[in-house]
Amino acid sequence: MGKVFTQASVSLDGFIAGPGHSGFDKLFAWCRAGDVETPSEDPERLIYRTNAATAAYLRELMETTGALIVGRTLYDMTNGWDGKHPGGLPVFVVTHRAPEEPVESETPFIFVTDGIESAIKQAQDLAGDKRIGIGPGSTVGQAINAGLVDEIRVDLVPLILGSGTPMLSGITEQLDLQNPEVIVGQGVTHLIYCL
Amino acid sequence: MGKVFTQASVSLDGFIAGPGHSGFDKLFAWCRAGDVETPSEDPERLIYRTNAATAAYLRELMETTGALIVGRTLYDMTNGWDGKHPGGLPVFVVTHRAPEEPVESETPFIFVTDGIESAIKQAQDLAGDKRIGIGPGSTVGQAINAGLVDEIRVDLVPLILGSGTPMLSGITEQLDLQNPEVIVGQGVTHLIYCL
Numbered sequence: 544m545g546k547v548f549t550q551a552s553v554s555l556d557g558f559i560a561g562p563g564h565s566g567f568d569k570l571f572a573w574c575r576a577g578d579v580e581t582p583s584e585d586p587e588r589l590i591y592r593t594n595a596a597t598a599a600y601l602r603e604l605m606e607t608t609g610a611l612i613v614g615r616t617l618y619d620m621t622n623g624w625d626g627k628h629p630g631g632l633p634v635f636v637v638t639h640r641a642p643e644e645p646v647e648s649e650t651p652f653i654f655v656t657d658g659i660e661s662a663i664k665q666a667q668d669l670a671g672d673k674r675i676g677i678g679p680g681s682t683v684g685q686a687i688n689a690g691l692v693d694e695i696r697v698d699l700v701p702l703i704l705g706s707g708t709p710m711l712s713g714i715t716e717q718l719d720l721q722n723p724e725v726i727v728g729q730g731v732t733h734l735i736y737c738l
Numbered sequence: 739m740g741k742v743f744t745q746a747s748v749s750l751d752g753f754i755a756g757p758g759h760s761g762f763d764k765l766f767a768w769c770r771a772g773d774v775e776t777p778s779e780d781p782e783r784l785i786y787r788t789n790a791a792t793a794a795y796l797r798e799l800m801e802t803t804g805a806l807i808v809g810r811t812l813y814d815m816t817n818g819w820d821g822k823h824p825g826g827l828p829v830f831v832v833t834h835r836a837p838e839e840p841v842e843s844e845t846p847f848i849f850v851t852d853g854i855e856s857a858i859k860q861a862q863d864l865a866g867d868k869r870i871g872i873g874p875g876s877t878v879g880q881a882i883n884a885g886l887v888d889e890i891r892v893d894l895v896p897l898i899l900g901s902g903t904p905m906l907s908g909i910t911e912q913l914d915l916q917n918p919e920v921i922v923g924q925g926v927t928h929l930i931y932c933l
Contacts, residue, residue, distance in 0.1 A: 555892065555915065555931065556906045557752030566912065687898070697750065701915035701931055703882070703906060711751045711898060717761065720750065720896035725927060727920055732929065736750065736896055 544667045545609055547686065549678040550696035551710050552731070558707035559679050569702050573597070573731035581605075584631025597728035604696075609673025610666040612637060612659070614680040623648060630676070633669060635662045637682050659685045684713030687738075695720065695736040698728075739862045740804055742881065744873040745891035746905045747926070753902035754874050764897050768792070768926035776800075779826025792923035799891075804868025805861040807832060807854070809875040818843060825871070828864060830857045832877050854880045879908030882933075890915065890931040893923075 551559045552570040560566060577593040581601050591601055611630055615638035626648035628634050633651040641654035655662040659682055666675045677686055686692045697710070718738070726733035746754045747765040755761060772788040776796050786796055806825055810833035821843035823829050828846040836849035850857040854877055861870045872881055881887050892905070913933065921928035 555890070556904065556909070561912060569912070569914065695750070699929075701917055703909055703913040703915065705906075705909035705912060709751065711900075714751070714898055714900040717756060717764070717900060718898040719764065720898065722896055722922075722925060723927060725920055725922055727917075730917060732918060732920060734894075734927065 545670045545672055545674045546693040547663055547667075547675045547677055547691055548694035548696055549683045549686070549692060550604070550676060550698065551679050552698045552700055553710045554700055554702045554704040554707075556703050556705065557709050557711075558704045559710045561704040561707040564708075566702070566704050566707065570700055573698065573700060573728055576728075576730040583629055585627065585629045588629055594729045596726050597731065597733065600726050600728075600733050604674075607674050608632065608676050609670025610635065610675050612662050612666055612675060612677040612682060612686075614678075614682040615639070617680050618652070623652060624650065626650065628652075633666075635666050637662050660689055660691065663691050679710070681713055684711060687711070687718070688713070688715050692738055694738065697723075697734040697736070699732045699734055701730065701732075740865045740867055740869045741888040742858055742862075742870045742872055742886055743889035743891055744878045744881070744887060745799070745871060745893065746874050747893045747895055748905045749895055749897045749899040749902075751898050751900065752904050752906075753899040754905045756899040756902040761897070761899050761902065765895050768893065768895060768923055771923075771925040778824055780822065780824045783824055789924045791921050792926065792928065795921050795923075795928050799869075802869050803827065803871050804865025805830065805870050807857050807861055807870060807872040807877060807881075809873075809877040810834070812875050813847070818847065819845065821845065827871075828861075830861050832857050855884055855886065858886050874905065876908055879906060882906070882913065883908070883910050887933055890933065892918075892929040892931070894927045894929055896925065896927075 575592045579595050579598040581591040581598045583589040610633045612635045618636045628650040635653045635655050637655050720736040724735040770787045774790050774793040776786040776793045778784040805828045807830045813831045823845040830848045830850050832850050841847050915931040919930040
């Protein structure tokens with residue numbers, strides 16, 4: 544079964560967004576800070592331009608990921624990515640209530656109303672041996688609390704935001720991780736922690 | 739003039755202490771996670787046992803640091819380190835009011851009542867070309883806000899605390915840092931950011 548990971552661009556003070564959803568330009572500046580091109584699954588919207596180490600990190604993750612899980616808040620905030628999630632993968636949306644009308648979209652969106660555990664199981668069934676990416680948002684804390692996350696990938700950005708949305712919230716127990724794998728990018732340090 | 743730095747052992751979710759001042763055993767486990775010995779300035783209390791990379795990092799910092807600055811809260815919480823700060827250096831204590839009685843102690847404690855800027859200037863005058871270490875606590879945010887910190891040293895520990903005391907607080911403006919120097923320890927990743 545595919546491993547479950549979460550990944551986020553995080554400021555040095557631990558935020559994935561500044562106050563009032565600010566700071567994204569700086570949090571994602573590393574995606575365009577080098578000269579090695581890595582097309583995303585939606586190259587019209589995004590071609591990563593990074594150093595070679597980050598390019599290898601991104602390529603490996605894209606090639607091995609089979610499905611994504613997000614919370615309903617993010618889905619609504621992005622208006623369901625206007626029907627096309629940039630990851631080019633099936634997206635499971637954890638929600639209390641599925642939309643009453645069927646959603647017409649290029650990306651397959653699967654609404655899961657019976658919790659994060661069920662969403663992960665369904666995503667793994669679909670993705671085979673490929674990985675499941677989860678988050679950002681409160682779904683991450685729920686999955687970590689349930690012991691269902693295998694890997695935390697932090698793209699640590701040399702930036703202090705002061706306040707905002709923390710990467711990890713709602714964690715109910717202290718948790719030991721293993722020493723991370725460290726990949727030095729340009730404008731970012733990738734840290735891969737196994738749980 | 740000596741550079742001003744702050745340093746702390748920090749959990750992956752950005753805390754230097756867990757709830758109710760918990761978590762210190764895990765936050766500082768890296769100090770005893772290897773077999774290369776580095777005596778602290780007070781080897782009866784602490785001999786670091788780390789891998790070779792961390793030992794070099796610690797030695798260099800000890801050899802080049804000339805004075806420390808702390809806030810009054812920490813000074814009171816530790817009861818003035820019972821008269822002997824483990825750093826073996828003069829310690830400037832930023833406070834609203836100096837103790838009325840002279841403090842008898844092995845460590846020279848200098849009480850500064852006119853703010854962080856004054857404390858840094860006095861520490862630099864005393865330390866010559868050597869570095870000034872500042873923090874932890876609200877003094878760090880004050881010094882960063884005043885543009886007086888040259889370096890942030892994060893000893894990032896593979897640990898999630900869930901809640902607690904953040905390393906960086908009271909920062910009033912978003913701040914860009916440079917790509918860090920990365921030193922891979924055992925049970926810790928040292929990240930040195932220049933401002």
